[in-house]
Amino acid sequence: MMTQALRSAVTLSLLTLSVTLQAAPAVSTGHGGAVATISEQASQAAIHILDSGGNAIDAAVAAAATLGVTDPFSCGIGGGGFMLIYSAADDKVISIDHRETAPAYFNAGIFQQDGEAMEWEDVVPTGISVGVPGTVLGWQEALHRYGTMSFEQTLAPAIEVAEKGFTLGDNFHRIAQKNEHKFSRFEPSRELYLKDGKALPAGSHFRNPDLAATYKAIAKGGADAFYEGDIARDIVTAVNKPPVVDGVKVLSAAMTLNDLKDYEIRIRQPIHSTYRGYDVYGMAPPSSGGIAIAQALNLLETVDLSTRSRAEVEHLYLEASRLAFADRNAYVADTEFTDVPVEGLLSKEYAKHRAPLMEKQAAGKREPGDPFVYQNDPSVPLRPSSATLMQESAHTTHLAVSDRHGNVVAYTFTIEDWGGSGIVVPGRGFLLNNELTDFDFSAPHPNVAEAYKRPRSSMSPTIVMRDGKPAFTIGSPGGSTIITTVLQTMVNHVDLGMPLADALAAPRMSQRNGETTLVETMFNFPGSEQAKALEAMGHHFAETDQIGAANGIAFNNDGTVTAVSEPTRHGVGTALVQKQ
Numbered sequence: 001m002m003t004q005a006l007r008s009a010v011t012l013s014l015l016t017l018s019v020t021l022q023a024a025p026a027v028s029t030g031h032g033g034a035v036a037t038i039s040e041q042a043s044q045a046a047i048h049i050l051d052s053g054g055n056a057i058d059a060a061v062a063a064a065a066t067l068g069v070t071d072p073f074s075c076g077i078g079g080g081g082f083m084l085i086y087s088a089a090d091d092k093v094i095s096i097d098h099r100e101t102a103p104a105y106f107n108a109g110i111f112q113q114d115g116e117a118m119e120w121e122d123v124v125p126t127g128i129s130v131g132v133p134g135t136v137l138g139w140q141e142a143l144h145r146y147g148t149m150s151f152e153q154t155l156a157p158a159i160e161v162a163e164k165g166f167t168l169g170d171n172f173h174r175i176a177q178k179n180e181h182k183f184s185r186f187e188p189s190r191e192l193y194l195k196d197g198k199a200l201p202a203g204s205h206f207r208n209p210d211l212a213a214t215y216k217a218i219a220k221g222g223a224d225a226f227y228e229g230d231i232a233r234d235i236v237t238a239v240n241k242p243p244v245v246d247g248v249k250v251l252s253a254a255m256t257l258n259d260l261k262d263y264e265i266r267i268r269q270p271i272h273s274t275y276r277g278y279d280v281y282g283m284a285p286p287s288s289g290g291i292a293i294a295q296a297l298n299l300l301e302t303v304d305l306s307t308r309s310r311a312e313v314e315h316l317y318l319e320a321s322r323l324a325f326a327d328r329n330a331y332v333a334d335t336e337f338t339d340v341p342v343e344g345l346l347s348k349e350y351a352k353h354r355a356p357l358m359e360k361q362a363a364g365k366r367e368p369g370d371p372f373v374y375q376n377d378p379s380v381p382l383r384p385s386s387a388t389l390m391q392e393s394a395h396t397t398h399l400a401v402s403d404r405h406g407n408v409v410a411y412t413f414t415i416e417d418w419g420g421s422g423i424v425v426p427g428r429g430f431l432l433n434n435e436l437t438d439f440d441f442s443a444p445h446p447n448v449a450e451a452y453k454r455p456r457s458s459m460s461p462t463i464v465m466r467d468g469k470p471a472f473t474i475g476s477p478g479g480s481t482i483i484t485t486v487l488q489t490m491v492n493h494v495d496l497g498m499p500l501a502d503a504l505a506a507p508r509m510s511q512r513n514g515e516t517t518l519v520e521t522m523f524n525f526p527g528s529e530q531a532k533a534l535e536a537m538g539h540h541f542a543e544t545d546q547i548g549a550a551n552g553i554a555f556n557n558d559g560t561v562t563a564v565s566e567p568t569r570h571g572v573g574t575a576l577v578q579k580q
């Protein structure tokens with residue numbers, strides 16, 4: 001626990017928080033703790049906590065809570081996430097799964113009408129898309145198990161930003177504008193994020209006193225203040241009787257107070273694999289991220305990429321991703337509800353068996369393979385007849401923090417779609433997620449909806465070690481493109497030799513076992529030499545908005561750290577290293 005002197009230091013430094021904001025560097029190198037987030041205020045909050053004696057876990061919670069204020073459309077206490085922690089004292093990587101769960105009333109038919117799967121867009125802005133939020137309990141457990149500070153201390157920066165307010169940037173405005181229709185359906189969302197039905201303009205001063213009060217209640221009462229009592233009652237009412245404006249009808253949920261009270265986090269062993277001398281740690285199910293990335297790296301490791309041209313490396317990256325996604329789409333779901341062939345999917349022998357499919361020419365969509373014969377127990381629980389890629393939103397947020405003691409946090413959290421379900425809990429200042437639309441809508445499938453189940457995720461907080469020490473950490477938003485962003489950044493860094501900052505800034509391509517590969521409109525990819533070389537190998541491209549807004553930290557051989565944030569996408573991020 002913090003001493004009085006330390007507490008005073010935090011309070012003092014917080015007083016200066018709003019005036020010390022500087023231009024946002026996307027790369028910083030130095031000694032000491034480091035942070036990378038998409039929000040200047042969030043990165044500053046983390047640095048203040050580190051400067052005040054907190055560790056990386058304390059700083060990650062402070063940054064995350066601040067992101068809930070400054071980037072409320074991608075994350076917040078109405079959602080859930082996955083925190084990967086390298087604990088230097090334990091010399092161990094663990095993960096805290098605080099994914100949203102389905103309430104007790106859920107069943108496989110919930111997203112069907114007349115035997116047909118409902119449209120994803122129709123389900124998002126309703127009460128039934130809302131899972132029981134996990135973020136507050138996740139933060140509490142992280143602080144309790146690995147932190148040194150209290151909620152009161154770590155939520156203080158976010159409370160200050162929410163109370164004093166901040167100037168809205170173009171990105172905040174752009175996302176609110178995209179969500180005008182969704183927010184205008186719900187009274188409290190309309191009041192908070194729109195003016196006369198239109199998104200608040202960039203340059204407006206935005207305050208969220210309701211969220212400040214909610215954070216204060218959590219700071220005082222801990223997670224119980226969220227999962228029991230008045231806030232819990234308000235959440236249940238908001239999903240069961242959504243606060244719609246006159247004339248709007250939406251599907252309502254049947255969540256109970258027990259659904260909130262019974263919410264549990266999971267401490268999980270991460271997925272561990274190796275790649276060219278590195279130890280790679282990723283998120284286990286219910287996220288598909290750790291398995292898919294390890295599987296694609298195992299496929300790539302069968303080839304000596306050092307002798308290949310950039311185009312050949314990128315072709316192989318795309319085809320390895322395609323094969324990993326063929327299996328991911330078919331087999332991966334919440335392991336508490338379905339037998340996922342994790343051991344087979346991670347097997348190097350299985351990768352060798354599948355690797356010849358990464359031929360010289362892209363051959364289009366692939367069928368899932370047979371990882372079951374690479375399991376110790378080769379029984380086959382469920383083989384879905386199809387392996388479709390369910391629709392997912394390309395949103396969410398990722399932050400990276402390290403400290404002087406050697407602890408590292410890679411933390412991805414979300415409310416799913418931009419603005420989640422669109423429902424702000426009346427009087428509480430935060431949006432509720434639509435995470436349950438990450439379930440497959442058609443049964444039978446391992447990822448079908450069930451009571452208390454966690455929907456499959458793609459979130460991929462990743463920590464990479466070399467010779468027993470952290471080498472780099474990386475993560476990204478972007479729905480199922482999270483997996484390809486993290487994978488491509490690793491290939492850029494490890495195989496193409498780019499410094500982490502360049503690896504992260506490079507144009508992205510995302511192949512998730514579809515007919516076409518997504519590329520970002522902002523990089524003028526079609527027609528480029530890079531595109532032509534890949535087209536000659538059978539790839540077809542479709543342009544899309546930005547893919548991911550990644551953040552990472554590299555731990556350099558000379559003992560310095562380099563924090564790296566998105567230099568271009570999402571209105572740029574902020575990477576900071578503690579000053580000596």
Ligand code: GLY
Nearest residue numbers: 416457458459479
């Ligand atoms: N909803 C995004 C994810 O969980 O991957």
